[in-house]
Each structure stands twice: as structure tokens, then as C-alpha cells.
Amino acid sequence: MSASRRRRLIAGMLTITAALTASACAGGSAPAADPNTLTIMAKLFGTAPDPKGELQQAVEKFLGKKLQVTWVPNAQYTDKLNVTLASDKLPQVMGVDPKLPAFVRAAQAGAFWDLTDKLDKYPNLKPMDERTALNASVNGKIYGIYRMRPALRSAIVIRKDWLDKLGLKPPETVDDFYDIAKAFTEKDPDGNGKNDTYGLIIPKWPGNYASSSPYDTLETWFGAPNGWGMRNGKLVPGFDTPEFLEANRFLKKMVDGGMVNPDFATLDSAKWNEPFHQGRGGMIIDVNVRSRQVLDLFRDEGDKDYGDKVAMVGNLKRSDGQKFSLPFTGYLDVLAISRQSVPTEQDLDNVLKTLDKLGTVEGQNLVMNGIEGRNYQVVDNTASLINETDPAIRTIQDNADDAFVQLGFKGDTDIGGIALPRTPSGQPYKDMIKLQNELMAEDLKTAVHNPALPVISPTAVAKGAQIDTIIPDARIKFLSGEMTEDQLKGEIKRWYDSGGTQVTAEVNDLVAKLPK
Incomplete structure (x- = not known):
């Protein structure tokens, strides 16, 4: 891309962000968000789940809301995110790198809710680790719920x-x-x-x-x-x-x-x-x-x-x-909430209550591991996979692994989170997970x-x-x-x-x- 074209693109982005912010800050004049639907944009690492598929239906039933998810392949996500930020159709919740300059510009201009003083009233959204929350902040301001990840992997x-x-x-x-x-x-x-x-x-x-x-x-x-x-x-x-x-x-x-x-x-x-x-x-x-x-x-x-x-x-x-x-950052992306599609405090409370329910042990196990009794059962405090050769069951597992895990923001218990760590049935997997935990503990001693x-x-x-x-x-x-x-x-x-x-x-x- 030429320097002149890049300058024009940046100027256009800033102009659109300003317009977006003006719309977002219009407060009561903006149309209320649909309280019965949650719209999301998230990364995809495989095949997009069927909106009528078993796992999405289970998540919707658990939340009591319809989900409209835009799944974007990981390799294309940053480009799609920039385009979406420059549009007038932002989803309510977006997975985003909180340090991405385009996001930071938009957030600081008011396009996303500042959640710094808002999460304490939601028991399952309060940061599990204050240092990680600070790491995921924009100079101390929290513009999204961080997705917990191991400190070293x-x-x-x-x-x-x-x-x-x-x-x-x-x-x-x-x-x-x-x-x-x-x-x-x-x-x-x-x-x-x-x-x-x-x-x-x-x-x-x-x-x-x-x-x-x-x-x-x-x-x-x-x-x-x-x-x-x-x-x-x-x-x-x-x-x-x-x-x-x-x-x-x-x-x-x-x-x-x-x-x-x-x-x-x-x-x-x-x-x-x-x-x-x-x-x-x-x-x-x-x-x-x-x-x-x-x-x-x-x-x-x-x-x-x-x-x-x-x-x-x-x-x-x-x-x-x-x-x-x-080491890793302790987080991978944050779930940010748009002020354009979630224009009022009441709308924000509705979205945060939904995410708070998703942040329960049951909700996190659902999006990170799948459906208990269908693709996993609880064995020794792990999600032990079952029916792995059944294509329908494997689809549930793949939908969790490739997509819905992006809504898993509280990690598993192996890394200090709340969901069950997943264990495939084969002994090689159990051996690999044991080795993984040993290596992480050892390498943390020399983490930079x-x-x-x-x-x-x-x-x-x-x-x-x-x-x-x-x-x-x-x-x-x-x-x-x-x-x-x-x-x-x-x-x-x-x-x-x-x-x-x-x-x-x-x-x-x-x-x-x-x-x-």
C-alpha cells in the first residue's frame, strides 16, 4: 500500500470513527438494542458452526437468548475488524485485541463502553486477576472483559x-x-x-x-x-x-x-x-x-x-x-461492547447480565467443552471426551474447539480458571497434558x-x-x-x-x- 493511500485510509477511518462515536453518544436518541438477541463477532479456527446446530442451540437455551454470531477466520480477523469498526453495523460484543490502534482510537473516542467501574456489580465478570486486567487495559481503562489464558504456553x-x-x-x-x-x-x-x-x-x-x-x-x-x-x-x-x-x-x-x-x-x-x-x-x-x-x-x-x-x-x-x-500476556483478546449497538445504560446492563450468566461454571463449560453427556463426561474433575468417533458428537466438539471457545473468558482450572480441563480419551493425550503442565511450571521460573x-x-x-x-x-x-x-x-x-x-x-x- 502506498503512503498516500495509507494516509487516506487512516483519515477515512478517523472520520468514520468520529461519526460512529457521535452516533454512539447520542444516548436516548439511539434505537434500543433487542433485549432478546445477542450479536457477536468472534474469531474462527475451523468450520463455522451451524446456527441451528446442537451446541449453538444449547448455548441459546442456557442464556435464554438468540445468538447472531459473525464467525471470522483468524487470518482475516484484523482486516475484518478494521472494516467493521469503520461501518455503521457493529455487533454488540466483539472479540478484539485491546492494543490494536484502530480499536484504541475508537474506544478512546467513545465508541466502546468504558467498563472500568462497571464490572464489580456482576460477580462473574469481576477480574479474576487484577494484574492481568491491568495488562489488558488501555493505560488503566478497561474497555473489555479479558479472555483468560495461561501465563506461559x-x-x-x-x-x-x-x-x-x-x-x-x-x-x-x-x-x-x-x-x-x-x-x-x-x-x-x-x-x-x-x-x-x-x-x-x-x-x-x-x-x-x-x-x-x-x-x-x-x-x-x-x-x-x-x-x-x-x-x-x-x-x-x-x-x-x-x-x-x-x-x-x-x-x-x-x-x-x-x-x-x-x-x-x-x-x-x-x-x-x-x-x-x-x-x-x-x-x-x-x-x-x-x-x-x-x-x-x-x-x-x-x-x-x-x-x-x-x-x-x-x-x-x-x-x-x-x-x-x-510468557504469555495472561489474556487473549477482550470482549468489548459497542456503544452504537448497545446505546443505553439499560442496554448495557442487559448485555452484561447475559455475559455474567455466560461467565458461570456451567456457561464456561458449555462454550469451552461442549455438552455434558453428549461429547464429554466428568471424570476426576476433568471433561473426559466420549463418543469421539460419532460424527455428530465430533461436530459438537469441533464447534467448541474451533469457535465457541472464543466466548470462554474464564479459562479452565489447570490455569486458575473455572471450567473443567478437557481430556481426550487416549493415554497419549493424558501424558501430553501432564507434560504441558510440567513444562509451564518450569518455564515460568525463567519467564521474561x-x-x-x-x-x-x-x-x-x-x-x-x-x-x-x-x-x-x-x-x-x-x-x-x-x-x-x-x-x-x-x-x-x-x-x-x-x-x-x-x-x-x-x-x-x-x-x-x-x-x-
Whole structure:
């Protein structure tokens, strides 16, 4: 997109947001929301549920309301969100990254309800963790109900059968990781006699810098800050550190050696599991639950030895033995409420009461696990899956996993939430969940937290569309060989010159004002 076109788009967005805000703030003159219907926009990670399907009907019966859900594929969500924000048809509830500049602009202009002082009267909406609520805020103001997530879930999923075939042990250090990637690329781990495998699978990442991407995880292993870190008494962005450059030199060496899928800049993230499952790639750096997704793929094709296909390790040590682990934010998106489609305090109370009911143990189990007695039963305080080979039952499970889980905002008990943790019937799943919890507990000891997570600078909001993509775009070009390291450093300077200097000053000022 050209600079002039981008400026026109930003100007248009601001104009429309102003108009939207004026409409939202018209108060009593706005039409009342339908009290019997809840409209939602949420992410989708598979096939959209049938509105007349069994799980949606169960959720509607539980809430006593009709649901109108716009399910948007994850890879397209940010674009759809920007378009929706610029329209006059906002749903009542939207799942959104609270730090997204377009959302922050709209929220600060009054397009979304400020919930900072409104949630305490709803027992199931009060923040379960005040620090996470602060992290999910916009400089202390709460514009949405945060969706609880584990504090640490970064991990590496590995083809265990490839390790076994080549007589390799799971990696402990970045050097081990490199050696395994090289062996997976050069030593025919699938035994087909062809040079057709690679060590690491990376997709086109839909988020910007510091968005828990595989790149961010690897950079953290090398000692780079997680988003922002203290250097010489001042907070600086993690990409302006020697460790960031060292990590990307390391990864570029892997790319140049054919150890990374050649389409890493374009691979659809929705197809991330395919090369792993189909025997083309051997490792994935992502969240630990991906291990269960790939187990599903092997099990669903009737492989009785599916548990022998997948291994997992946590964060890796640096070459000198020091360990730095990438934690998560404690939340993933928030459920924000539009003032355009929920115009009055009475309407807001109605929506919050509905979400409060959804926030009960029964409601969270329903959207996160499915229907008790149909696709799961309670065994040892877990949601143990049943009837997994029945297509109709599997649809309920898939609808929960791929879609309705986006309305699960209070997590499961394994991570301090209220819903039952889900356990598939096979022993490999039970073993993987046990390992997952052990790795999370261990890696939390070396977690590198982002001290700037609760804040967003005014300049970042105003210039986000112009500067947010500078670093991730330059990183991809450097890794692809389209840009030298000096040019990458030049792009870091351009980030500063384009507004990053002001962003850095404002972040330092805002963090200094946070409650200690």
C-alpha cells in the first residue's frame, strides 16, 4: 500500500470513527438494542458452526437468548475488524485485541463502553486477576472483559518418530535445536529416500512484532526483551538490542540451509499443522496446545501409534546455558461492547447480565467443552471426551474447539480458571497434558515479562498503521535474503524516525505512572 493511500485510509477511518462515536453518544436518541438477541463477532479456527446446530442451540437455551454470531477466520480477523469498526453495523460484543490502534482510537473516542467501574456489580465478570486486567487495559481503562489464558504456553512440538529414527534426543539448547533441524533436513527422517523434508515450520504470521510469534519466542531464547525491556535504565523495544539481531542471524542461517519451509512468508497459519502431519516438516514453535491438535490429526486417520508421532519440549537454553522463556500476556483478546449497538445504560446492563450468566461454571463449560453427556463426561474433575468417533458428537466438539471457545473468558482450572480441563480419551493425550503442565511450571521460573504490557502510547495509536509493520516486514525480508543486516538496522532507525522515538518516550513515561 502506498503512503498516500495509507494516509487516506487512516483519515477515512478517523472520520468514520468520529461519526460512529457521535452516533454512539447520542444516548436516548439511539434505537434500543433487542433485549432478546445477542450479536457477536468472534474469531474462527475451523468450520463455522451451524446456527441451528446442537451446541449453538444449547448455548441459546442456557442464556435464554438468540445468538447472531459473525464467525471470522483468524487470518482475516484484523482486516475484518478494521472494516467493521469503520461501518455503521457493529455487533454488540466483539472479540478484539485491546492494543490494536484502530480499536484504541475508537474506544478512546467513545465508541466502546468504558467498563472500568462497571464490572464489580456482576460477580462473574469481576477480574479474576487484577494484574492481568491491568495488562489488558488501555493505560488503566478497561474497555473489555479479558479472555483468560495461561501465563506461559510457548513450546516446541516435534516429530517424535523422526527423533527416534535418527537416534536424536529432544533439544535443550538452541544449538541442539539447530542440529535437529539440520538432521531433519538432510538425513531423510521419513525414510523415503528423498530430500524432501525440513526441520522447522513457520507460517505467515498475522500479528506484528511482540505478538507471541515463533520469531518472538526464538528471540527471547537469545535474551532479547519480550516486547520492551530495560537497557541502561530506560525501556527500549526488544528489536533494538544485540540479542534480537543475533537471534535473527541464527534463524537466517537455518533459512539459508533449507531447514525452514520455503514458503514461511506466505504459508496460511490455518494450514500450519499440515506439513507436520504430512511428513514434510519436523518442528513447530508455538503454544503447547498445538501438540494435541497434531495428535488429533494422526489419531483421526486411524493411526493406533499416534502417540509415538509427537513430542514436546519447553523453552530452550541459550548457548551459554542461560534460559529465557517467553510468557504469555495472561489474556487473549477482550470482549468489548459497542456503544452504537448497545446505546443505553439499560442496554448495557442487559448485555452484561447475559455475559455474567455466560461467565458461570456451567456457561464456561458449555462454550469451552461442549455438552455434558453428549461429547464429554466428568471424570476426576476433568471433561473426559466420549463418543469421539460419532460424527455428530465430533461436530459438537469441533464447534467448541474451533469457535465457541472464543466466548470462554474464564479459562479452565489447570490455569486458575473455572471450567473443567478437557481430556481426550487416549493415554497419549493424558501424558501430553501432564507434560504441558510440567513444562509451564518450569518455564515460568525463567519467564521474561513485558513491563510495558499495560500501556499504549498516543503516538503508537496515531501512527500504528504507519510504523507497526516496519519491523516485522523488515525481519521477513532479512530472513528471506531480500535485505542485508545493515538495511535491517536502517529499518529500525526508520521506525524511530517515523514516530518510534516519541513512542519510546511515551512508553517510559506511562510505565513510570503505573501503580507499583
